[in-house]
Each structure stands twice: as C-alpha cells, then as structure tokens.
Amino acid sequence: MNNLILNNSVRFLALVLLQVLVLNHLNLFGYLNPIVYIVWVVLFPIRKNKSIFLILSFLLGLSIDFFSDSGGINAAATLFIAFIRLPVLKIVLKKTDFDYLLFNLRAISFGKAFLFITILTFIHHFIIFSLTYFSLDSFSTIISNTILTSIITIIISILGIILFTKKK
Amino acid sequence: MQQLIYFIRKFKYFLLFILLESIAFIFIIQHHSFHKSKFINSSNYITGGIYNTVSSINDFFYLKSENHRLIEENIRLRNLLNKSELNLNKDTFILNDSSKYGQKYKYSFAKIINNNFTKRNNTLTLNKGTNQGITADLGVINSNGIIGVTKSTSKNYSTVLSILNKNSKINVRLKNSNHYGTLIWNGKDYNILQLIDIPRQAKIKVGDTIITGGKSAIFPEGIKIGTIKNFKFESNQYKNIDIELFNDMSSIGYVQIVKNLERIEQQNLETSILNE
Numbered sequence: 001m002n003n004l005i006l007n008n009s010v011r012f013l014a015l016v017l018l019q020v021l022v023l024n025h026l027n028l029f030g031y032l033n034p035i036v037y038i039v040w041v042v043l044f045p046i047r048k049n050k051s052i053f054l055i056l057s058f059l060l061g062l063s064i065d066f067f068s069d070s071g072g073i074n075a076a077a078t079l080f081i082a083f084i085r086l087p088v089l090k091i092v093l094k095k096t097d098f099d100y101l102l103f104n105l106r107a108i109s110f111g112k113a114f115l116f117i118t119i120l121t122f123i124h125h126f127i128i129f130s131l132t133y134f135s136l137d138s139f140s141t142i143i144s145n146t147i148l149t150s151i152i153t154i155i156i157s158i159l160g161i162i163l164f165t166k167k168k
Numbered sequence: 169m170q171q172l173i174y175f176i177r178k179f180k181y182f183l184l185f186i187l188l189e190s191i192a193f194i195f196i197i198q199h200h201s202f203h204k205s206k207f208i209n210s211s212n213y214i215t216g217g218i219y220n221t222v223s224s225i226n227d228f229f230y231l232k233s234e235n236h237r238l239i240e241e242n243i244r245l246r247n248l249l250n251k252s253e254l255n256l257n258k259d260t261f262i263l264n265d266s267s268k269y270g271q272k273y274k275y276s277f278a279k280i281i282n283n284n285f286t287k288r289n290n291t292l293t294l295n296k297g298t299n300q301g302i303t304a305d306l307g308v309i310n311s312n313g314i315i316g317v318t319k320s321t322s323k324n325y326s327t328v329l330s331i332l333n334k335n336s337k338i339n340v341r342l343k344n345s346n347h348y349g350t351l352i353w354n355g356k357d358y359n360i361l362q363l364i365d366i367p368r369q370a371k372i373k374v375g376d377t378i379i380t381g382g383k384s385a386i387f388p389e390g391i392k393i394g395t396i397k398n399f400k401f402e403s404n405q406y407k408n409i410d411i412e413l414f415n416d417m418s419s420i421g422y423v424q425i426v427k428n429l430e431r432i433e434q435q436n437l438e439t440s441i442l443n444e
Contacts, residue, residue: 021222024284027418031286051184058188062195067215068284069291069327071199072192079192083185131196132288138355 008044012060015040020067034153037064038124039160041082042117046103050086057082070132077127081120092116106165117161118154125150200335209320209327210282210293216325219293223281227421234421241311273388274427276301278308281325285332285358285417292328294423297321307387307426313415314338314380314391315423332358332417340393341381345370348381351393351411358417360397363409370406372396378411385431 015037026033041057061078065071092115093108105113129142129149176183210216278300282293296302298321308315308328316328316336329336331353338351340363347370349363363378376396382389392414399409428434 017218021218027286033286050181054181054184054188058192061192065195066212067210067219067282068287069199069210069293070287070289071197072195076189076192076196079185079188083181133355141355 004045008040011040011043012056016060016063016067019064024068028152032149032152034149034156035125035128036153036156036160038078038081038121038153039157041078041085042120042157043105043161043165046086046089050082054079054082073128073131076131077124080127081124084123085120088119089116092119105161114154114158117157118150121150121153121157122146125153210291211297211320211322211325211327213322213324216281216293216295216322219281220295220325223279223295227279230419230421233419237311244311272428272430274429276425276427277422278302278326278425279422280328280420283418283420285330288355289334290330290332291319292316292330292420294318294326294328294425295324296425297324297326299323301427302326302425305386305431307428308423309387309391309426310415310420310423313393313413314387315415315417315420317386318425330417331361338387338393339381339384340378342366342370342372343377343379343392348383349378349409351378359413361394361411361413363396363411366406366409368404368406372399372406372409374398385428385434386426388426388428 019035019037023036024033028034037060040060044053044056047053058075058079061075062072064074064078068074092112105116125146126142129145133142210219276296278294278296280292281295284290284292292308292315294302294308302318302321304318304321306318308318314331316330316333319327319329321327331338331351332355333353334355336351336353339348340351341348347367349366351361351363353361366372374396378393378396380387380389380391380393394411394413394415397410397412400407
C-alpha cells in the first residue's frame with residue numbers, strides 16, 4: 001500500500017515537471033505540444049472510493065495551470081476524464097463489474113488498452129482546446145489541433161507506459 | 169431529511185465532481201478578467217523559482233544571439249548619439265529649459281524565464297517583481313519591438329500578457345502618417361499580427377512600418393513593431409491587414425520594462441474629461 005502511494009506521488013511530480021519543463025516547449029512541427037500528464041489518470045489504480053482520485057486529478061490539472069497561466073482549463077479537463085474513466089473502461093471491456101483490486105492496464109489486451117487511452121485523450125484534448133479558443137469561429141482549428149496533438153500524445157503515452165510499467 | 173442524506177450518499181462522487189468542476193470554471197472566468205487572476209499564475213514562489221532555475225541553464229545556449237542583439241542595439245544608439253551631436257552643433261544658442269528635463273519614462277531590465285508562443289493565449293514570466301519595482305500595466309519591450317504588458321506580480325516574479333494573446337490590444341500608428349489603429353492577434357502565426365480600426369482615409373501600402381502610438385499611457389511613442397505584409401481594400405474599408413513583426417517572439421531573453429512616470433497624471437486628466 002505504501003509502495004502504491006509512493007509510486008503515484010513520484011509519478012505525479014515527474015509528469016508535472018516533464019510536462020511544464022520539456023513538453024510545453026517541444027513545439028513539434030512548429031506548434032504541437034503533446035499533453036502527456038494525463039497518463040497519471042490512466043494509470044491510477046481503480047478503487048471503489050474515488051473521491052481521493054477526483055481531488056488528486058483536479059490538483060494535477062491545477063498544478064499544470066499554475067505553470068502555464070491557463071486559469072483552470074487543465075483542471076476542468078483532467079477532472080472530467082477522471083470522472084468518466086471507469087464508465088469508459090467498462091464500455092471498452094464490455095463488463096459491468098470486475099475485480100477492482102487486481103485490475104492492471106498491462107494485463108488487458110493491447111487493443112483494448114489502446115482504445116481506452118485514445119478515448120480519454122481525445123476527450124481531454126477536445127475540452128482543453130475548446131476552452132482555450134472558446135469561439136465557434138475557430139471550430140476547425142479546435143478539431144485539427146485536437147486530432148494532431150492527440151496522435152502525438154497517444155504515441156508518447158503508450159511508449160512511456162510500455163517502458164516504465166511492469167507487465168504482470 | 170433522510171431522503172436528502174440518501175440522495176447525497178448515492179450521488180456523492182457526482183456532487184464532488186460538480187463542485188470541483190465549478191471551482192475550475194470560476195478560475196477560468198477569473199483568468200479572463202484582467203486584474204483578478206491573482207491566484208492561478210506562474211509568478212508565485214514555487215513556479216517562478218522552478219522556471220528561474222531552468223532558464224539559468226537554458227541561457228547558455230542563447231548567449232550568442234543575445235550578444236548579437238546587444239551589439240546591434242549599441243550600434244543603433246551610437247548612431248543616434250552622433251546625429252544628436254550634429255544637431256546640437258548647428259544651434260548657436262542652447263536654451264536650458266528646466267521643464268524639458270523632466271524624465272517621462274524610466275527603463276529597467278528583466279529576464280524572460282518562461283516563454284510560450286504556440287498557444288492561443290500566451291503569457292510570459294519575468295524574474296523581477298514588486299521588490300524590484302515592477303507593478304501591473306507596465307510596458308515590456310526589447311530592441312526589436314514590443315513584447316507585452318505586465319499583468320500580475322509577486323515579490324520576485326511577474327507575468328506578462330504577451331501581444332500574442334486574445335486579450336491584448338495595443339494602440340499603434342503608421343509611421344508615415346498619424347492614423348491610429350489597434351494591434352490584435354488571430355492566433356495563427358506567431359510572427360504575423362493583425363491591424364484593425366485603421367480609418368479608410370489612411371493611405372497604406374505593403375512594407376509600411378507600424379510604430380506604437382502615444383495614445384496609451386503604457387508604451388512610449390515610436391517603438392518600431394513591424395511592417396505591413398498584405399491587406400485587402402473591400403467596400404471602402406481596410407480588411408485583413410497583416411503585420412509582420414521585427415521581433416522573433418519565439419526567442420526573447422532579456423527585455424526592458426518601461427515605466428511611465430506621468431501615467432497617473434495622464435489618466436486623471438482623461439477620466440476628468442470623461443466625467444464632465
């Protein structure tokens with residue numbers, strides 16, 4: 001249990017620093033900055049009591065907002081995907097109930113894990129870009145930014161998950 | 169009462185979600201009003217400190233370009249100095265008018281420790297704050313043009329509302345005539361800004377230089393900003409005037425902060441006219 005808390009705290013700090021010090025200045029192809037910190041939300045262990053998880057996700061988004069001067073945009077988006085994570089997982093796995101304690105993202109098939117990460121990333125990025133631009137005029141910009149950034153985020157997230165987590 | 173407790177128990181996660189989400193939206197709305205974003209900004213002790221440490225490492229990679237810019241500015245100032253000597257020598261009498269010695273603008277320098285330019289609303293972080301005399305609403309420039317206006321400050325750090333921001337509106341004018349306009353950014357290319365509110369009487373052509381107008385109490389008049397890249401003239405009005413900046417907003421290191429010492433005087437006068 002202690003190991004779990006330590007693991008998630010280290011991951012929290014490492015992802016925030018990685019995001020604000022490296023990835024926010026990456027500017028791939030001139031303007032694409034992958035938003036990889038949401039891997040924390042994907043990897044957080046699933047428990048019945050999720051109030052801690054919701055509060056921590058909110059704080060994760062808020063700490064990114066502190067660094068990038070974006071009000072509460074990241075907090076709002078991260079909290080939203082944290083809230084819909086379990087329903088999405090249930091739909092992806094086509095199960096209504098499963099063993100919460102033993103669940104491990106690496107244990108399910110790659111296709112399903114990929115789908116799960118893709119859905120969460122798309123929703124998160126869409127909320128971020130809609131709130132940043134906040135006008136219907138720039139709808140095409142929002143969509144193109146969402147899709148392009150999501151692709152890069154998903155690639156980096158999956159590589160990171162494969163490299164840094166143990167397969168059980 | 170029992171039903172209420174049952175209701176809260178049943179939907180407790182959803183209620184927590186709604187609560188936190190509304191807090192986030194309050195932050196977003198506060199952030200859009202200019203002076204209220206006191207809480208969520210990168211000028212606080214922790215974020216400012218981290219950015220400061222990282223930028224001191226990054227600085228080494230930009231020493232060359234920074235030196236180059238300093239030399240260019242030195243040459244420009246040296247040329248100005250020579251010119252003024254020439255002008256002075258022409259006059260036989262020198263009149264010492266003490267009222268002309270009143271200094272209007274005070275310059276100080278700071279370093280950009282966090283810069284972004286790819287987002288829709290960009291802000292910068294400076295390594296100086298209220299302890300060094302930085303307050304809100306001071307102009308930030310460098311030798312190639314204007315960069316933004318200071319927004320919120322802490323003791324040792326401050327944030328700058330970049331000209332690459334939805335909320336930034338800078339008063340500018342054409343260099344060769346006195347027609348005023350407003351400089352905004354449409355969020356596409358960080359080297360191209362847009363000029364609006366130019367009256368149709370103004371004669372503009374591609375390549376004209378745009379400088380700051382003296383209307384606002386923030387920037388001194390005559391700082392070069394950029395040149396007109398292209399424009400359209402439709403139904404007797406100028407449309408889509410694109411301005412190409414002299415400044416490279418993706419690479420700015422040291423900047424100058426302009427403090428207008430007569431700002432309060434000017435503002436008081438302007439508000440007293442409005443009130444009449």
